[in-house]
Amino acid sequence: MFDTKSPDVGHLLAITGNMMSGKTEELIARIRTFERVEAIRVQAAKREGTRYKRRKIGVYKHGLDTRYSDTEIASHSGQRMQASLVESAQALYEDVIKNGYGIVACDEVQFFMEKDDDGYVIIKVLAQLLRRRCLVVVSGLDKDFRGMPFGPMGDILALADERVSLTSTCVRCGAPAVLPQRLINGRPADWNDPIVFPGATEAYEPRCRRCHVTFYSQSTELNPADGFESIALAKAEVAAGNE
Numbered sequence: 001m002f003d004t005k006s007p008d009v010g011h012l013l014a015i016t017g018n019m020m021s022g023k024t025e026e027l028i029a030r031i032r033t034f035e036r037v038e039a040i041r042v043q044a045a046k047r048e049g050t051r052y053k054r055r056k057i058g059v060y061k062h063g064l065d066t067r068y069s070d071t072e073i074a075s076h077s078g079q080r081m082q083a084s085l086v087e088s089a090q091a092l093y094e095d096v097i098k099n100g101y102g103i104v105a106c107d108e109v110q111f112f113m114e115k116d117d118d119g120y121v122i123i124k125v126l127a128q129l130l131r132r133r134c135l136v137v138v139s140g141l142d143k144d145f146r147g148m149p150f151g152p153m154g155d156i157l158a159l160a161d162e163r164v165s166l167t168s169t170c171v172r173c174g175a176p177a178v179l180p181q182r183l184i185n186g187r188p189a190d191w192n193d194p195i196v197f198p199g200a201t202e203a204y205e206p207r208c209r210r211c212h213v214t215f216y217s218q219s220t221e222l223n224p225a226d227g228f229e230s231i232a233l234a235k236a237e238v239a240a241g242n243e
């Protein structure tokens with residue numbers, strides 16, 4: 001099925017972490033390294049009198065992420081790189097095959113939330129790329145504003161061969177920030193608010209576990225608010241702010 005003499009081996013690197021932790025910066029750095037390595041392999045093959053076919057690199061990001069640009073991935077520190085916007089895992093796969101990419105990079109991979117009977121489609125796509133001996137690097141937010149695994153990220157981390165986990169700095173106290181704080185009209189978001197809420201007036205900021213706040217307006221059998229005194233404190237804080 002495959003050329004067993006091919007030097008390439010499938011590998012999946014997952015870069016995860018909180019918002020503003022430098023995930024995209026790390027992704028861009030890795031892609032630049034792959035570009036250099038491919039150039040070195042071409043030179044090495046020439047010296048040995050053989051030929052090396054440079055692997056083509058495909059860079060993607062999910063269509064939901066148009067914060068900076070429709071055609072580039074961009075880090076908070078200003079690093080930029082051309083990227084193709086894709087709306088689904090299937091579209092990403094088809095584009096990789098069409099272009100014959102041997103190295104595939106994708107930013108904001110947590111947004112590939114579509115599922116079929118087997119689970120997240122992006123997991124099947126990544127597994128298939130690995131079977132095709134692609135070198136794959138993805139970056140994504142590992143936890144949503146509730147502090148729960150973001151869409152396919154848990155499965156992506158399990159599938160990955162190598163993982164890089166990054167933290168940012170809490171905007172309130174300076175401790176390591178591991179969670180995205182979601183604010184809707186300046187108020188901490190409700191647990192039951194949808195994870196992706198296009199069009200709402202909302203903001204996010206990195207916070208540590210101590211400063212992270214989520215409201216729980218509906219009681220559930222296992223109410224995650226039980227025993228969280230920070231909720232009462234945050235409510236009092238918001239009430240004071242509204243006076």
Ligand SMILES: [Zn+2]
Pocket residue numbers: 170171172173174175207208209210211212
């Ligand atoms: Zn904090």
